[in-house]
Amino acid sequence: xxxxxxxxxxxxxxxxxxxxxxxxxxxxxxxxxxxxxxxxxxxxxxxxxxxxxxxxxxxxxxxxxxxxxxxxxxxxxxxxxxxxxxxxxxxxxxxxxxxxxxxxxxxxxxxxxxxxxxxxxxxxxxxxxxxxxxxxxxxxxxxxxxxxxxxxxxxxxxxxxxxxxxxxxxxx
Amino acid sequence: xxxxxxxxxxxxxxxxxxxxxxxxxxxxxxxxxxxxxxxxxxxxxxxxxxxxxxxxxxxxxxxxxxxxxxxxxxxxxxxxxxxxxxxxxxxxxxxxxxxxxxxxxxxxxxxxxxxxxxxxxxxxxxxxxxxxxxxxxxxxxxxxxxxxxxxxxxxxxxxxxxxxxxxxxxxxxxxxxxxxxxxxxxxxxxxxxxxxxxxxxxxxxxxxxxxxxxxxxxxxxxxxxxxxxxxxxxxxxxxxxxxxxxxxxxxxxxxxxxxxxxxxxxxxxxxxxxxxxxxxxxxxxxxxxxxxxxxxxxxxxxxxxxxxxxxxxxxxxxxxxxxxxxxxxxxxxxxxxxxxxxxxxxxxxxxxxxxxxxxxxxxxxxxxxxxxxxxxxxx
Numbered sequence: 442x443x444x445x446x447x448x449x450x451x452x453x454x455x456x457x458x459x460x461x462x463x464x465x466x467x468x469x470x471x472x473x474x475x476x477x478x479x480x481x482x483x484x485x486x487x488x489x490x491x492x493x494x495x496x497x498x499x500x501x502x503x504x505x506x507x508x509x510x511x512x513x514x515x516x517x518x519x520x521x522x523x524x525x526x527x528x529x530x531x532x533x534x535x536x537x538x539x540x541x542x543x544x545x546x547x548x549x550x551x552x553x554x555x556x557x558x559x560x561x562x563x564x565x566x567x568x569x570x571x572x573x574x575x576x577x578x579x580x581x582x583x584x585x586x587x588x589x590x591x592x593x594x595x596x597x598x599x600x601x602x603x604x605x606x607x608x609x610x611x612x613x
Numbered sequence: 614x615x616x617x618x619x620x621x622x623x624x625x626x627x628x629x630x631x632x633x634x635x636x637x638x639x640x641x642x643x644x645x646x647x648x649x650x651x652x653x654x655x656x657x658x659x660x661x662x663x664x665x666x667x668x669x670x671x672x673x674x675x676x677x678x679x680x681x682x683x684x685x686x687x688x689x690x691x692x693x694x695x696x697x698x699x700x701x702x703x704x705x706x707x708x709x710x711x712x713x714x715x716x717x718x719x720x721x722x723x724x725x726x727x728x729x730x731x732x733x734x735x736x737x738x739x740x741x742x743x744x745x746x747x748x749x750x751x752x753x754x755x756x757x758x759x760x761x762x763x764x765x766x767x768x769x770x771x772x773x774x775x776x777x778x779x780x781x782x783x784x785x786x787x788x789x790x791x792x793x794x795x796x797x798x799x800x801x802x803x804x805x806x807x808x809x810x811x812x813x814x815x816x817x818x819x820x821x822x823x824x825x826x827x828x829x830x831x832x833x834x835x836x837x838x839x840x841x842x843x844x845x846x847x848x849x850x851x852x853x854x855x856x857x858x859x860x861x862x863x864x865x866x867x868x869x870x871x872x873x874x875x876x877x878x879x880x881x882x883x884x885x886x887x888x889x890x891x892x893x894x895x896x897x898x899x900x901x902x903x904x905x906x907x908x909x910x911x912x913x914x915x916x917x918x919x920x921x922x923x924x925x926x927x928x929x930x931x932x933x934x935x936x937x938x939x940x941x942x943x944x945x946x947x948x949x950x951x952x953x954x955x956x957x958x959x960x961x962x963x964x965x966x967x968x969x970x971x972x973x974x975x976x977x978x979x980x981x982x983x984x985x986x987x988x989x990x991x992x
Contacts, residue, residue, distance in 0.1 A: 447977060447984065465653075
C-alpha cells in the first residue's frame, strides 16, 4: 500500500505529537525550585579569605590585566602591621567588577596568583540601573569564616614578610 | 412580536456574544496549555491556579499598550478593519443551534438566535465578509508585508471557500434542507461524518485555511511577512484582530460540530438513555460544547504537528485536489440519494461513504504519484 504513504506520514506525525502530551514536562518552576549548578559553572565572582579572615587578594591587578573585556578595576594600597588586610605586601583597597562588561570567561581566576578570585555559582545578577552593574569589593568578598577575624587586623610585626604569600599548588 | 420575545432575543444574543468573548479568552489559554503539553512544557501557570487568570492579565496588558498608527496609513480603514474582521466572526454563530427547544413554565425557548431557512448559505456569505477586514487591514497599514499578508489571505480564502462550500452541499443533500435545525435533526440516526467521511475531511482542511490556522497560516507567516496583515497593529486594535481569529475558530468548529458531528445531539452510545437530548433537553449545550472542545483540540494539535506549507502548493492543493474531490463527492452523494429514493431502500445511502472513501483514496494516490514524479524529476 505505498499509495497510502502520504496519509500514513501525516498520521505518524500526529501520533508523535500526541504521544508527547503524556510525557512528564521538563519545566523547572524556577524561582521556587532551583537546579544546582555544575561544579565548573562560571557565575558571579567571589573574593576569598584565608581561615584567619585575611583576604587572599594581594592587589596585584593581574586579573584586570588578563580580563579581555576590561571589566575589572583594582586599586592597591600598602598593608601595615597595624592595619593588615592581606598576608602580602599590598591589598586591594578598591576592587570593582562591571557585570555589564564581564563575559564570565574565567581568565581572572586563571591569572590570580593567590586563588583569591573564583567564579562562583551565583547567577541571579539582574539590576535596574547601570550604576548597579558595578559590583564593589563589599559585594564580592565572602564573609569572614568562623574563627577568623574581620579585616583590617592588627598583626605581630615580622609575621608577614613576603610580597606574595606562600602558596600550595592548585587542587582543581 | 411581543415584548417578551424581544427580551428573549436580546438575552440570547448577549449570552452568545459573552460566551464567544470569554470563549476567545479561554481558547488562547487552552491553546497555550495544549501546545505546551505537546512540547513537554506546562504552559502558563502563574496567574491564578493553573493559569486561569492568564487571559485577564493578557487583556489588561493589551488595553494599556500604546496604540500606534503608521504616519501614512489610511486612518479610517485602519480603524475600521479590526471591527470589520471581528463582527462576522461573532454574527456567524447566530444560526448555530446549541440545544433543542426548552419548555419552561409553559413557555418555549428556542436555543438559537435565528433559524434561517438558508442557514448554510448565511454561514458561507458571512464567512466571506471576514476576509474584507483582513485585506483592508493589510492595505490600510501602508506596509508591504501587511499588504502581502492581506492579499495572500484573500487568495487563500477564495480558493478554499469553494471546497468548503461544496463540502456543505453533501450535507444539504443528505438533510434535504439548508436549515441548521433540520440538519441537526436529520442526524438523529447517524452523524453525517459517517455518511460523508471524505466531506468531513475536506471541511476540516478547508476550515484550517479559512481561519488562517497553521499549517495554512500564510497571511501571517512570521518568517516571511513578520506578522502579515496585523504587522502595524498594536494595543486594543491588535486584540480585536486576535479576537476575530480565535472567535472564527470557535465559530467554524461549532459549524463543523453542527453539520457533521450531530450538533447538540448526544453521542451515539448515549442515545435512548436518560442522557439523550430528547429526554433531557438542557444537555444539548453541554454536548455541543464538548464537540467544539474536541474539534478545537484538533486544530491546536495540527498546529503543533505540521510545518507551514509553501504558498503555491497551498493553492495547488486547494484547486487541484480539494475542488475536484468535493465535486466528485457531490456527484456520488446525489447518485446514491437518487438510487435510494427510486428503490425505496435507505440502506443504499451507505454506498455514499464506501464510494466516497474510494474516491478519496484515488485522490491520495494521485497526490502520491505527483509527488513521486517530482522526486524523479529532481533526481
